[in-house]
Amino acid sequence: MTADMLRVIVAVEGVLLLCLDFRSFVYRKITEGMGLGWGCFAFILILLGAVPGLSDWCRVLPKEAYPAFLLLSVSVLLGAFRISCTISQLVRKNREIAMHVSLLNQENERILHEMKELWERENEKKDTVCH
Numbered sequence: 001m002t003a004d005m006l007r008v009i010v011a012v013e014g015v016l017l018l019c020l021d022f023r024s025f026v027y028r029k030i031t032e033g034m035g036l037g038w039g040c041f042a043f044i045l046i047l048l049g050a051v052p053g054l055s056d057w058c059r060v061l062p063k064e065a066y067p068a069f070l071l072l073s074v075s076v077l078l079g080a081f082r083i084s085c086t087i088s089q090l091v092r093k094n095r096e097i098a099m100h101v102s103l104l105n106q107e108n109e110r111i112l113h114e115m116k117e118l119w120e121r122e123n124e125k126k127d128t129v130c131h
Contacts (some may be wrong), residue, residue, distance in 0.1 A: 003058045006066050010058075010073075011049025013017035017077060024085055031088040038081060 021042060025035040048054050061069060 003055075006058045006061075006070070007049045007052075007055045009049070010055075011046050011071060013074065013077065014042045014045030014047075014049060017045060017081070020081065024081075028092075029089065031091055032075075034084045034088050038084065095109045 018039060021030070021035055021038040024030040025032070029037070048057070
């Protein structure tokens with residue numbers, strides 16, 4: 001495996017990560033901010049693999065380390081992306097629960113106000129009956 005092949009594979013990793021990011025965003029598995037961050041990271045991977053001047057990093061690695069590097073980089077990228085998706089879903093659920101709590105608080109305030117009005121009416125009726 002040559003350094004040029006490693007560059008191509010890194011660029012392909014970037015394209016696949018960009019596609020995965022877009023698909024996750026469309027299906028609402030990742031939030032906008034995290035999706036944008038992963039999209040930028042995928043674009044950087046594409047640049048690192050495609051632009052010859054930016055790909056001097058692959059010449060530093062020994063050729064025997066290329067398969068291990070690729071396996072490790074793909075594993076770390078997919079693991080981190082999966083964690084980001086999970087965090088995004090939790091953030092969405094948290095936001096939804098906060099909206100439900102807010103609505104319940106408003107309903108509680110309305111019910112308390114109605115009860116107070118009913119209580120005051122009952123007290124007025126008792127006062128007029130007693131006098």
